[in-house]
Amino acid sequence: MKKQISFSATGYAADLGPLKIQRILPNRYTNKVGPFVFLDYVAPVIKEIINKNGMGAHPHRGIATLTYIIQGEVEHFDSAGNTAKIHSGGAQWMKAGNGIIHDENFNYDSQTASKYIHGFQFWINLPAKNKAESPAHIPIQANEVPKRVLPNESGWLKVIVGSYEDLSSKIPNYSEQFLYHIQLEAGKQFSLDVENNIEVAAFLPMQNILLNDTEFHKGELVEFDQKAGEIELKNTSGKSVDILLFGGETYTESMVAEGPFIMNTQAEIATAYRDFHAGKYGEIKVTTQNK
Template identity: 75%
Template sequence: MKKEASFSTKGNRADLGPLTINRLLPNQYANKVGPFVFLDYVAPAIKDTITENGMGAHPHRGIATLTYILQGEEEHFDSAGNYAKIHSGGVQWMKAGTGIVHDGNLNYDSETDSKMVHGFQFWINLPAKNKTESPAHIAIQANEVPKKALAYESGWIKVIVGNYEKLSSIIPNYSQQFLYHIHLEAGKQFTIQMADKIEVAAFLPTNSVILNDTEFEAGEFVEFSRNAGEIEIKNTSEKAIDILFFGGEEYAEPIVAEGPFVMNSSGEIADAYRDFYAGKYGEIKSTKKN
């Protein structure tokens, strides 16, 4: 049985220098999809200049941030002393836990000739028991992301978060969650199964695609019903397309979000601000690896 689309939207646009950012989640229809409570999409853009000293240090508590770079180079540094640089196809994951300050640079990939930048940032809401844990960080380069070829030379699937068949991401699962990147060749199709009560959304970065017999445009965020079923992806165009699927089990605990903090009560939000202004999240000592 095919899952029905609940809604689709294109989000809100903001410009940051040469970059165009589309805020896709939260949106007018939904505040979350499984544990995912935030999604910013950095549309493909040419960036000629190099940012070296960070784009703006800021705190987080109660979530894990996840940056997935399709093209470009992302540099991460934080108040826990973590530093990493990923290149096109890589992933940065940071558990804010009890509180952290982080910053980073988004530039073109120094390992290629392309000046293009293109990627995503997600926030993954942590269960209450994990919001009190210490911060942590994981950097994954493109060749370390689990990947599998699809049947009939149809394309491939990458597992950024969660599991798919025998593929498993090294990013921790605090609840049932997934983030898949599917690449589908011209004229091909692929069907993915979703279990009952699983929240799932799709995002189409740059090309239109047919999902369960309905055509959606490039730039659309599509959420589906929670009933068990399949999502059939058809690429009827003459070039390959990419699509992201993400979601998981419903986050059942209360959610209170304000600024960079996502907690379970207003009191916890107040605590998050108080601890930040008291300096308990620490400070970034250096923006470069020693």
């Protein structure tokens, strides 16, 4: 049986440093999909100038950030001493844990002739016990992202987070979670089954597609009900389409979100701010690899 659609929504424009983005999650219908509590979409844009100064250092606590860059490159640096640069098709994950300051550069890919930037940033809520852990960072280049060619030359599926069949991402799972990037060829379809009590949503960055026999449009986030069932993706257009499918088990602990912090109580939010202002998150000592 096919899963029912719970809602569809479009984001709103916001600024991410010098970039213009669409804030897809949270929205007026929900503040989370499984452990995913935030999604910014950077639509394709040409960037002529390399930014060497970062987009603005800021703290986090209680979450993991995930940047997935379809086209371009992202440079990361943080107060735990982590630095890395990923290129088109790569991802980087940072566990803020008990507190960190980080900054990023979004630039065109220095390894290619293209000057486009196109990507996503998610926040993943951590279980209470993991919010108290030390920060960590994992960069993943494009050739390290697990990929499966779909049957009948239908396209491919990349596992950015979680697992699919025998494929598993390098990103740790503190709860059941998944993020797939699916590309579906013209005139093709693909289905997958989702278990009971799993929150799941699809985001359509660039093209329209049929989801369980209903057409949705580019820029829409589509969430499904939590009953076990099938999600069918059908491409009736004359060109390939891209879909992000993500979600996971319901977060059952209390959740309080304020600014860059997501904790379990208001008292923990107050502590997060107090520790930040007391300098307990450290400072970024390396400003950029590009200098």
